[in-house]
Amino acid sequence: MQMGIIDWFSKKKVITKGYFKLLDGYTPVYTSYSGGLYEMAQTRAVINTIATDCSKSIPELKKHNKEIEYMLQVRPNQFMSTSNFIERVVTCYLVDNNAFILPILDVFGRTIGLFPVAYSQVELLDVGGVPYVRYRFNNGETACIEYSKVGHLKRMLYKNDVFGTNNSAIHQTMELIHSQNESVQNALKSSGSVRFKAQLTQQMDEEDLKIERNAFSEINFSNENKQMMIFDSRYKDITQIESKAIFLDDKQQQMINQNIENYFGVSSKVIRHEFSSDYEWNSYYEGVIEPILIKLGEEITKMLYSSARIIAGNMVYFTANRLQYMSNESKLAFSTQMFDRGIIDGNTVSDVWNLPHYEGGEKRYIRKEYAEISKLEEESQKDKVQQVELVTGKDGGDDGTDGKTEE
DSSP, X not given: XXXXXXXXXXXXXOOOOSBOOOTTOOOOEEEOOOSOGGGSHHHHHHHHHHHHHHTTOEEEESSOOHHHHHHHHTOXXXXXXXXXXXXXXXHHHHHHSEEEEEEEEBTTSOEEEEEEEOOSEEEEEEETTEEEEEEEOTTSOEEXXXXXXXXXXXXXXXXXXXXXXXXXXXXXXXXXXXXXXXXXXXXXXXXXXXXXXXXXXXXXXXXXXXXXHHHHHHHHHSTTOOSOOOOOTTEEEEEEOOOOOOOOOHHHHHHHHHHHHHHHTOOHHHHHTOOSSHHHHHHHIIIIIHHHHHHHHHHHHHHHXXXXXXXXXXXXXXXXXXXXXXXXXXXXHHHHHHHHBTSSOHHHHHHHTTOOOOTTTTOOXXXXXXXXXXXXXXXXXXXXXXXXXXXXXXXXXXXXXXSOOOO
């Protein structure tokens, strides 16, 4: 019997002793950045690119377990596929610099699913000397769970011992983007109205000025007047006011784009997936994708296995078999070099080329001319013996016989 996440949390009645004491002296409370990082088109494009590329990875187990493999590789929870789950975790991780994964437990307390949560505030509480995490969701509900049972990915870990620092460092760049967008929107709204300024040749008080302005607008801008504007000698210097959007120049726009790209560690080619070489992708993968997948594997491992089982070799890790980024030349070099050395099997080669697996594809092969470095001398002697046997016969006779003489 599976229970809902909130239902399971609501049964946790805890008596807190305040916030958990940390060495750095900061109050262990994390509040997500409210500046709308995910609401800007530029930053959302970067975040979505990284999250989508991460979602192509495959969770693997170092020691096979069919139930766990099904949960991780097919359906982590009833609402998400594996790719959806990874994408959600990575998106939360990049938007908030923190991502939390909660366990879905059955009535026996066994983990039967994983669920990433979005939140507005997280607090680390002291419950009898044990750290608990209390979530405050956007709908106002709260929930508590032991911190040890939670998967917690974090980055930019500096000010707080537990939580990653928020994204306020990029706030100024976000304000520039917001200001430019506001300027364009206001100019579009104002462009639909006709506005003029004029100077009167005679002195009037404020009330008379209002009456004169309304009369001028009624005569010249009413629905009845569709052809020309008419005014007398009381007005002069009548000019139309035009609304113009304020755009940043090329250097300023380039600075904003570079700030965003540098902050997330990607380039414009990555965002548009315009890799000109495998080296560009490798740099992006090793610098951005791989560190996230390593953290994700570490946290899920902690959630699914006890310390004893981890010491025994159980581990969750993410592979990049689905990341079909290489050119055909690189795929060929990778396939031949890795297959000849027994590092990968035939089915893995098929995965690289998007081909189906075949019978016996799980076998590994290695070229026979390879030898261990420590056994080079031994292998060299074997080769000499084999050469002699091929030339002279089994026992080294030079007449092509087995070396025996007839009596």
